[in-house]
Amino acid sequence: MENQNFNNRVFGLALIKSINSNFNADFTGQPRTLPDGRIYATDKALKYSIRHFIHQQYPEDKVLYYKRLNEKTHPYSLAELYDVVDLGEFDKDFKDKPKILKNILSCIDVRLFGSTFTPKKGKGNNEKSVNLSVHGTVQVNHGLNQFHRNDIPIDETYSEQISAPFRSDNAKSEKEAQQATIGRQSKLREGHYSYHFSINPKNLSPLVDLVNKGQGDNSSQGLTQKDITILKEGLRLGVTHFDSSSKAGSDNELLLWVQLKDGSKKVMPSFTEMVKVTRSNGKVEIDLSDLKGLLSNFDDDIEIIELYYSPENSTLNNIPESAKLKHLLTGKDLN
Template identity: 35%
Template sequence: MFLKRCYGIFVLKSENSNWNADFTKYPRRLPDENATIFATDKSAKYAIRKYFVDLGERVFVWRTFKENGQPKSLEETYKYWEEVLKSEVKKIKIKIKNEYKEVVDKYDFFNKFIDVKLFGITFAVGDEQMSITGPLQISYGVNRYNVNVPYVVDIASPFRNKENDKQTTLGNEIKNLKSYYVYDFVLNPKNLPEGWRLVMKKLLN
């Protein structure tokens, strides 16, 4: 079983693309003199979660939708999985206002999701709040190629935008010539809550 702390890096190459744009559609920039391009840890975690989703693993922090197409809230996502896992998850009795109430054991509940076992989670729904620090912590990915050259490409849509338009819609996309995003990571199995350490054996075999 892997129980030692380790440190490392992984590199993501992005060429003529835009790995982690901000809300202006441009690559994210650090507030330094070179306006260095960077990407958040969330972008790397998204890619890892997508890999697990494609494998059919249970992933809790993932955008899902209701029947009307509206994204589910945190509470709705929790209730959905609570129903799915009700026969698998342990329950415990806690004292609330001098009365004992049976509730889902949250650690046992989140133990069913591979992304939470890796990255942890901050969970706050109503009066229920908890924070789990996962064993795998990832930093921001910083472009070490030292060339930060975003460019804009005009593109045409095959469809018109307005009723009276005689031409199809014009738009644009923003890309960067080349980036090498370098992410640091720390893997510390001691951050696993009691009873969760067996997950490392499964992940690293």
């Protein structure tokens, strides 16, 4: 069952809460902002949390795009990573594109999120290189803060000074050289990042057919039922699982999974702005009225609607019809 292909298209929304936290900083250490000041997060932040979750919780499933360090604590190159992840030997395989493609498709993150695989090794006449592109089955939009107060988006950030227990070797004065160094960190007071995502298993079909034809067998698969099970877990738990100093306070909050019937050709718009988060008496309230209205137009094409959340922390308003309510952390039914 787990190795069967997954063929249904899916549209969904993942909500990430960030309380006194910095879920996705820019290169200055500030929470990312749009030109109008609205807080947002990149798709890479959510994808990384899922990759990290899979790498930690499912070590038997290969993850290609994950930072690993060599014995000198330097990151591996892409060509080196091909060998380290045990996909094969790059020096031997680089001339055989179908083989390389088959091997990188054995990585779950490539099957999910795709790949621009352009490793190079050596120079001049000794250069060994490959240029492959895999269109991922899972497409994730940027996350946008949907926390509102009086129907107005709230994007409150703050910075604080922190002290290190050592002095700087690059002090500009004698007095400074005798003092501990001072740093600064920035955080978001409260945010609820709304991420739209979509899944189209057919994105992989042409490449899988090409690989199987080139290798003379049918050993390469596209997206599987197991891949989807793991992806769902990552979307429910990945951010909460990834705990660091800056991301402490960032957690998964809600997952909406809208699975279409096999063969449906319907498309849906982005869900990002169709959710509104507020607070009432200290408890988070999540309004899904816009989503409820949208999904009511697709009743004949929807196979299942699953809604994962934590009733201990959140209240849902205007739940879509026929949605199966499940606990975010356990996956158990709440209906």
